[in-house]
Amino acid sequence: xxxxxxxxxxxxxxxxxxxxxxxxxxxxxxxxxxxxxxxxxxxxxxxxxxxxxxxxxxxxxxxxxxxxxxxxxxxxxxxxxxxxxxxxxxxxxxxxxxxxxxx
Amino acid sequence: xxxxxxxxxxxxxxxxxxxxxxxxxxxxxxxxxxxxxxxxxxxxxxxxxxxxxxxxxxxxxxxxxxxxxxxxxxxxxxxxxxxxxxxxxxxxxxxxxxxxxxxxxxxxxxxxxxxxxxxxxxxxxxxxxxxxxxxxxxxxxxxxxxxxxxxxxxxxxxxxxxxxxxxxxxxxxxx
Numbered sequence: 001x002x003x004x005x006x007x008x009x010x011x012x013x014x015x016x017x018x019x020x021x022x023x024x025x026x027x028x029x030x031x032x033x034x035x036x037x038x039x040x041x042x043x044x045x046x047x048x049x050x051x052x053x054x055x056x057x058x059x060x061x062x063x064x065x066x067x068x069x070x071x072x073x074x075x076x077x078x079x080x081x082x083x084x085x086x087x088x089x090x091x092x093x094x095x096x097x098x099x100x101x102x103x
Numbered sequence: 104x105x106x107x108x109x110x111x112x113x114x115x116x117x118x119x120x121x122x123x124x125x126x127x128x129x130x131x132x133x134x135x136x137x138x139x140x141x142x143x144x145x146x147x148x149x150x151x152x153x154x155x156x157x158x159x160x161x162x163x164x165x166x167x168x169x170x171x172x173x174x175x176x177x178x179x180x181x182x183x184x185x186x187x188x189x190x191x192x193x194x195x196x197x198x199x200x201x202x203x204x205x206x207x208x209x210x211x212x213x214x215x216x217x218x219x220x221x222x223x224x225x226x227x228x229x230x231x232x233x234x235x236x237x238x239x240x241x242x243x244x245x246x247x248x249x250x251x252x253x254x255x256x257x258x259x260x261x262x263x264x265x266x267x268x269x270x271x272x273x274x275x276x277x278x
Binding site (some may be wrong): 066083085087089 | 133136137141216217233
């Protein structure tokens with residue numbers, strides 16, 4: 001379905017995740033972050049978002065373990081940056097699909 | 104009919120870990136980590152043989168239980184065999200079989216990005232999950248706090264564990 005986020009019409013699924021990551025921009029990220037109670041987005045958030053988008057573009061499966069080992073962010077920092085669902089919320093803000101794994 | 108009360112979210116998982124084999128420990132670790140990833144509070148209370156997963160000297164060497172495990176046919180696909188191939192329980196007692204099964208399982212778990220026990224406990228601890236040891240079981244097995252891995256948040260009595268689990272939306276799970 002269509003949703004207007006930060007003045008841009010984008011395609012989202014029923015949970016509000018962008019279905020086409022190329023429609024994403026930083027204003028959308030800011031708007032979703034506010035909706036999710038995250039932010040304001042700082043450099044730490046941006047690094048995670050860029051990393052997630054790069055991994056998704058490569059088709060890599062994302063896990064909380066691989067994030068902690070990425071060198072981009074520690075597990076603790078990730079939980080602090082995106083309280084209430086580190087991988088779920090960061091993925092939503094980054095405009096990529098909701099992670100499907102259990103780890 | 105579902106009413107709004109039915110939709111009350113799970114707010115906290117208090118998970119009791121009473122078994123000390125590799126296959127006895129992992130479900131609890133996965134459920135605790137999964138809870139934290141969903142923004143749900145999580146605590147693990149290791150009691151009886153579950154302490155095997157907290158004792159510094161043993162936690163890196165947990166084994167799959169091959170004796171008395173009548174469901175080991177489940178592991179046959181890891182060897183490229185159908186799941187219906189039986190694994191006679193007497194075979195589980197042969198020296199080396201448990202180590203072999205453990206190696207096999209560890210390899211499969213690594214493929215799925217499931218961390219080894221120590222790293223998993225560190226991950227849960229870093230995510231804000233709490234790790235507790237049961238005082239009574241500690242006394243029984245002659246263990247001291249310093250015998251446990253460094254991420255243990257405390258040694259609790261059963262009463263203290265229930266106190267720590269207080270709150271609406273808490274679920275207590277025995278594994």
